Amino acid sequence: MLYFSKSVFRESSLTLTCPSSVVSTINWVKSHNKRTQLHSYQNLDHEENELDRNLRIQSLLMFLKSLSGLKKVCLQVSYQTATLDPEILSLIQACPSLIELELRIIDMDSLMLEESLKESLKQIGWTLTVWRNSVWINPDGKKFTEEELKKEKSRKGESSDSGSCLSLKTESSSAQSSSEYAELFTPELMKRGHEDKHKNTYRFVCPHAGQFRCSLTNLVFVMEGEGEVLYNIVSWDPHVLDGLGQIQPAGPLYNIDCSAGSVSKLHFPHCEMLSGEENKDGLAVAHFTGGNVEIIQPLKVTETHVIIDIRELSRFGLVWIKSIFGIPIRGQVLLFLGTLTLERKKLNVHLLPGNVPVSEVQHWYQDKKYIETSSKCRLFPYQEYSLYCQPEECEVQPMSEMFELDNFGPNYHPTFEVFLDVNIEEVRLGILDKTKGGKEVWNRRRIFLTAPSKGVEPSEHRRIPETEFVNTHGDKLIQRVSSVMAIADSLKSKNMITSEIWGKIKAAEPKQQKMRVLLEALDSGGDSVKAEFYRRLKENEPHLVDELESGPSRSSSRYYLPHSTSRTL
Incomplete structure (x- = not known):
């Protein structure tokens, strides 16, 4: 017997299983939490004849039709029968709240899908996708009416299936399905500590609901309201995708957090040059949690x-779920110059996927000079490339190298190294495709080794005007800041200081003591709080900030905390 018991649903999903049956697993999601009486069904035995088996399946699907608010259905079946196709259409038409139907096929060799089913689904605005041992049937958001899109948007706060089924949700608005409508922002780059000195942490304080694109990473955040978003690139574990077939990384692995929970969608930049809709099916996103x-x-x-x-934030990485052979990507060539000895210098040449942020590579090579040049090129994964370099006395290693689509950080090793005399001020470089007879994929160009570095400024330099300002001007800030409470009010409104600290600042007298208490809180809060203090101070007392920044060396400055405790910042 397949027995469904009476239950109070505190979660939005329920998995029902029956061993040794044609339909062995049902995952279904209720759109409202309420007490529901389910019924009993007999086991769908392998040995019963085809007619009885089909009647059992029809009976089960009829039961599912009776469930109001049904959103997702996942059926695990041992084989496909011809009579299941019309039942699928009937279930979809009978359940207007349904947004996903998955069939997990145990024996894919026996799978039979009628073309008429695909055509019938298309006519009612649904699509059918087959991948590995599963079939997904989902609504096509582009065919929804404006009223239906509004209904889907109103439902997006409802819980969804948290099982192992692949997720696919309906688009809630046309604006949120296009990255070109995003408002551009430049994030704050934060220091992560001595052990992570080569890693950036990006901080974006969202002021309101909308769609926002990061100028450094090209990530797009769809926000339902204000909130602080912190994100950084972490290492791909080479074994984390083992056992998942051909799946491989197709972009950096981002660790994303938003304490306010106001991120509703994410747009991940990809670098594949897709020639048709069929290739777009190869891209997906891996979500790592728990x-x-x-x-x-x-x-x-x-x-x-x-x-x-998205339902929750943690680690997300773009993946390619089909063979990447033969599909070109938008690549980039990045150059970094360093000194080896008084007579020799070395130029690192990096061939990287186009969705690797330049700011990440720059931060890794802070001791080298980033040489800005037109970097875009077209590369094929797993093809061999070589570096053309003049003058000829420059030594290049290796002679050739295979381009592999796996260099997504946080370590970025050079593809080629050029060793040259320290007096050489200009070289000519080009990237050649060895598998196509030396065809140039990055045309030869002049590279001036003495030109000033441009582009994205390393985060160390971006940090100095903010956090280092507070660290080195404590004594002067205690004596001269007059807008202490205005700044404290702003920090409290952003949850950067607690109500208790705010109360201590307000109660302290005179104003110099107020500033001492605030500086102690800034020291405990870290770089992000100091950076916010700097911005608020510059807004309230710009002349004081300008004067202190243009003053003499600040390396020996100190400020004094309450109770005669001194600290060097």
Whole structure:
């Protein structure tokens, strides 16, 4: 017997299983939490005849039709029968709240899908996708009416299936399905400590609901309201995708956090040059949380971004779920110059996927000079490339190298190294495709080794005007800041200081003591709080900030904390 018991649903999903049956697993999601009486069904035995078996399946699907608010269905079946196709259509038409139907096929060799089913689904605005041992049937958001899109948007706060099924959710608005509508912002780059000195942490304080694109990483955040978003690139574990077939990384692995929980969608930049809709099916997003991996099918894949809906934030990385052979990518060539000895210097040449942020590579090579040049090129994964270099006395190693689509950080090793005399001020470089008879994929160009470095400024330099200002001007700030409470009010409104600290600042007298208490809180809060203090001070007392920044060396400055405790910042 397959027995469904009476239950109070505190979670939004329930998995029902029956061993040794044609339909062995049912995952279903209720859109409202309420007490529901389910019924009993007999086991769908392998040995019963085809007619009885089909009647059992029809009976089960009829039961599912009776469930109001049904959103997702996942059926695990041992084989496909011809009579299941019309039942699928009937279930979809009978359940207007349904947004996903998955069939997990145990024996894919026996799978039979009628073309008429695909055509019938298309006519009612649904699509059918087959991947590995599963079949997904989902609504096509582009065919929804404006009223239906509004209904889907109103439902997006409801819980969704948290099982191992691939996720696919309906687009809630046309604006959120296109990255070009995003408002551009430049994040704050934060120091992570001595052990992570080569890693950036990006900070974005969102002022309101909307769609925002990071100028350094090209990530797009769809926000439902204000909130602080922190994100950084972490290492891909080479074994984390083992056992998942051909799946491989297709972009950096981002660790993303938003304490306010106001991020509703993410747009991940991809570098694949997709020639048709069939290739877009190869991109997905891996979501790592609680030791599990969830592969999320996109809401949409554009020419530049992969768009997903999210339930929670943690680690996300773009993945390619089909063979990448033969598909070109948008690549980039980055150059970094360093000194070896008084007579020799070395130029690092990096061939990287186009969705690797330049700021990440720059931060890794802070001791070298970044040489800005036109970097875009077209590369094929697993093809061999060589570096053309003049003058000829420059030594290049290696002679050739295979381009592999796996260099997504946080370590970025050079593809080629050029050793040259310290007096050489100009070289000519080009990238050649050895598998195509030496065809140039990055045309030869003049590289001036004495030109000033431009582009994205390393985060160390961006930090100095903010946090280092507070660290080195404590004594002067205690004596001269007059807008202490205005700044404290702003920090409290952003939850950067507690109400208790705010109360201590307000109660302290005179104003110099107020500033001492505030500086102690800034020291405990870290770089992000100091940076916010700097911005508020510059807004309230710009002349004081300008005067202190243009003053003499600040290396020996100190400020004094309450109770005669002194600290050097």
